[in-house]
Amino acid sequence: MVDYIGVSDILRLVRREGTGHFISRLADEIERDYGRWGDFEKSARLASHSAAGVIELMPTSDGNLYSFKYVNGHPKNTAAGLLTVTAFGVLADVKTGYPMLLSELTVTTALRTAAMSALAARYLARSDSRVMALIGNGAQSEFQAIGFHRMLGIRELRLYDTDPKATEKLQRNLRAMPDLHDLHIVRASSSSDACKGADIVTTVTADKRNAIILTPPMILPGMHLNAVGGDCPGKTELHPDILRMSNISVVVEYEPQSRIEGEIQQMDSQYPVTEFSDLARGVSSGRVNASQVTVFDSVGFALEDYSALRFLHQLLHEERGAARQIDLVPELDDPKDLYGGTLGGRAPARLRKTA
Amino acid sequence: MVDYIGVSDILRLVRREGTGHFISRLADEIERDYGRWGDFEKSARLASHSAAGVIELMPTSDGNLYSFKYVNGHPKNTAAGLLTVTAFGVLADVKTGYPMLLSELTVTTALRTAAMSALAARYLARSDSRVMALIGNGAQSEFQAIGFHRMLGIRELRLYDTDPKATEKLQRNLRAMPDLHDLHIVRASSSSDACKGADIVTTVTADKRNAIILTPPMILPGMHLNAVGGDCPGKTELHPDILRMSNISVVVEYEPQSRIEGEIQQMDSQYPVTEFSDLARGVSSGRVNASQVTVFDSVGFALEDYSALRFLHQLLHEERGAARQIDLVPELDDPKDLYGGTLGGRAPARLRKTA
Numbered sequence: 001m002v003d004y005i006g007v008s009d010i011l012r013l014v015r016r017e018g019t020g021h022f023i024s025r026l027a028d029e030i031e032r033d034y035g036r037w038g039d040f041e042k043s044a045r046l047a048s049h050s051a052a053g054v055i056e057l058m059p060t061s062d063g064n065l066y067s068f069k070y071v072n073g074h075p076k077n078t079a080a081g082l083l084t085v086t087a088f089g090v091l092a093d094v095k096t097g098y099p100m101l102l103s104e105l106t107v108t109t110a111l112r113t114a115a116m117s118a119l120a121a122r123y124l125a126r127s128d129s130r131v132m133a134l135i136g137n138g139a140q141s142e143f144q145a146i147g148f149h150r151m152l153g154i155r156e157l158r159l160y161d162t163d164p165k166a167t168e169k170l171q172r173n174l175r176a177m178p179d180l181h182d183l184h185i186v187r188a189s190s191s192s193d194a195c196k197g198a199d200i201v202t203t204v205t206a207d208k209r210n211a212i213i214l215t216p217p218m219i220l221p222g223m224h225l226n227a228v229g230g231d232c233p234g235k236t237e238l239h240p241d242i243l244r245m246s247n248i249s250v251v252v253e254y255e256p257q258s259r260i261e262g263e264i265q266q267m268d269s270q271y272p273v274t275e276f277s278d279l280a281r282g283v284s285s286g287r288v289n290a291s292q293v294t295v296f297d298s299v300g301f302a303l304e305d306y307s308a309l310r311f312l313h314q315l316l317h318e319e320r321g322a323a324r325q326i327d328l329v330p331e332l333d334d335p336k337d338l339y340g341g342t343l344g345g346r347a348p349a350r351l352r353k354t355a
Numbered sequence: 356m357v358d359y360i361g362v363s364d365i366l367r368l369v370r371r372e373g374t375g376h377f378i379s380r381l382a383d384e385i386e387r388d389y390g391r392w393g394d395f396e397k398s399a400r401l402a403s404h405s406a407a408g409v410i411e412l413m414p415t416s417d418g419n420l421y422s423f424k425y426v427n428g429h430p431k432n433t434a435a436g437l438l439t440v441t442a443f444g445v446l447a448d449v450k451t452g453y454p455m456l457l458s459e460l461t462v463t464t465a466l467r468t469a470a471m472s473a474l475a476a477r478y479l480a481r482s483d484s485r486v487m488a489l490i491g492n493g494a495q496s497e498f499q500a501i502g503f504h505r506m507l508g509i510r511e512l513r514l515y516d517t518d519p520k521a522t523e524k525l526q527r528n529l530r531a532m533p534d535l536h537d538l539h540i541v542r543a544s545s546s547s548d549a550c551k552g553a554d555i556v557t558t559v560t561a562d563k564r565n566a567i568i569l570t571p572p573m574i575l576p577g578m579h580l581n582a583v584g585g586d587c588p589g590k591t592e593l594h595p596d597i598l599r600m601s602n603i604s605v606v607v608e609y610e611p612q613s614r615i616e617g618e619i620q621q622m623d624s625q626y627p628v629t630e631f632s633d634l635a636r637g638v639s640s641g642r643v644n645a646s647q648v649t650v651f652d653s654v655g656f657a658l659e660d661y662s663a664l665r666f667l668h669q670l671l672h673e674e675r676g677a678a679r680q681i682d683l684v685p686e687l688d689d690p691k692d693l694y695g696g697t698l699g700g701r702a703p704a705r706l707r708k709t710a
Contacts, residue, residue: 006682072452097427142694327361335433339497
């Protein structure tokens with residue numbers, strides 16, 4: 001039997017921990033895994049494009065555990081009442097090839113993206129950062145807010161979205177969270193207004209185009225830019241002149257993938273970047289002085305989903321007994337007799353027991 | 356909610372049809388899909404190798420439906436009481452990117468491999484074929500026997516395996532099938548003995564090496580060779596001199612993949628082969644005369660799993676109501692409010708109904 005985490009299970013698991021604590025624990029797992037970067041088999045995602053969107057498979061392995069994520073991106077889905085992004089994934093045992101866990105990853109991807117953003121900011125933002133602009137107030141925005149409040153100590157959020165309803169929704173959700181009672185929320189009138197006085201600027205907009213959410217005049221010395229929304233070819237958020245500023249440091253997850261999908265798709269192939277694993281391994285320092293502008297050019301890498309699946313599997317087993325299981329793989333008395341143990345009618349031992 | 360076919364469901368669905376009828380219907384679906392070969396996005400599988408085995412993802416899409424299969428191959432698993440090969444797969448809607456069906460594919464892969472073998476033999480074997488050698492009597496062998504009995508009219512099977520217990524198991528399973536009452540079963544003393552008088556020779560051995568199961572002296576004019584067991588780099592069953600015989604015609608599924616994984620990995624890149632889609636589309640004829648030796652160099656292609664998943668989904672819906680579903684994807688009242696509709700506590704409409 002294969003462990004299963006559906007939508008109802010992920011809500012139970014995250015609520016048990018508390019969302020902020022869950023994000024923080026997950027960030028620790030991700031940090032540990034980036035710290036052993038060399039252990040991982042890395043490849044760019046395998047994408048199937050259509051007029052309506054993209055379906056991707058993101059596999060990785062550390063030689064002990066294998067994972068993959070299925071994720072789609074369909075910008076027009078919301079018009080039909082559907083999510084733009086849905087995801088699920090599998091954790092498997094490399095030694096036997098057997099799947100161990102099938103899990104929803106729609107909610108989890110939002111949590112792990114926030115965990116990764118806050119983790120990168122812990123290396124890159126000034127340690128006295130308290131004010132964050134949050135531009136793009138859609139599906140991911142609450143998770144970013146919770147992660148930065150918890151892990152960075154952000155106490156003022158400056159919200160902006162071209163759609164005022166999105167900001168209202170975010171504000172409503174944030175105000176309903178008891179953990180965020182000490183968070184001061186400001187509604188800004190523009191992206192530029194949102195950036196005023198911000199130590200960190202998080203962009204998490206959804207338009208699939210080379211958008212210009214941030215321009216050089218909005219960027220102040222010492223800012224950290226957490227650029228989450230630009231994550232596929234033709235989808236960026238930063239004016240390229242920001243990337244050309246002097247005294248800037250750009251960090252990516254997996255360079256070959258980010259050259260295609262990240263903000264740096266706007267720059268030539270020689271444009272200097274640092275991989276996050278160099279920070280996690282202490283090979284490279286993030287920010288070098290208080291006036292430097294730092295950028296986390298986030299696109300999401302398979303390792304983060306691996307960390308999330310392994311962490312979920314661990315949480316599931318801490319529960320002892322609450323885990324649901326599915327009969328995705330036959331269990332046979334004689335593994336050499338597939339027919340006899342299935343269609344041949346001699347029911348496998350395990351199915352007999354649970355029937 | 357996503358439709359789910361577990362091991363217990365596949366047994367119910369196949370038994371409802373009867374295994375032979377199921378294989379035959381599935382072969383029709385596969386034939387139809389190979390007939391529109393140009394519609395499919397094709398890529399070689401994405402493999403993750405380890406010392407113990409391999410884990411592969413096999414995606415494809417026809418622009419309307421997307422599918423992928425997860426499949427492992429771990430030759431030493433049986434020693435630990437586990438299957439060498441397990442598999443599962445997903446069918447998704449290209450327009451929305453939403454997964455529609457998660458299904459077991461361990462049993463299904465055995466069924467679709469037999470369906471594909473028998474389908475290819477319908478184009479390649481002599482129409483008066485009645486005798487088949489079945490060399491390699493492991494997990495796949497019953498399925499091949501059922502498929503060729505049903506679809507080709509095979510009435511004598513000549514069995515051989517280096518492990519007599521495997522042949523005993525196969526014989527026992529075949530004798531328990533009422534549909535095969537008219538099948539004459541002969542136990543051969545060697546591969547060579549099995550080939551005597553055979554119209555079709557099916558090799559479905561499991562050793563991961565360049566094995567030589569068949570040599571030129573065993574091959575008679577007019578034979579069709581269904582070479583199933585050689586299916587990855589370093590794993591072949593035919594002596595290369597067979598492939599060098601004059602008056603031979605070799606058919607493969609997807610040429611770029613078969614050059615790496617099939618029997619033809621033993622030949623240079625110019626070695627002439629025909630893709631099965633050319634037969635299905637009537638562009639090329641299979642067998643040209645009764646004395647020609649034909650080979651189906653089978654490795655398994657993603658299209659066949661696509662056909663199987665689509666067929667299973669159709670069977671599931673013919674049942675009306677018996678389908679199980681899993682909550683793999685959130686269903687929200689407002690798709691722009693992922694947090695509010697999940698962790699934020701306003702339970703999504705669908706979960707409320709089914710809770």
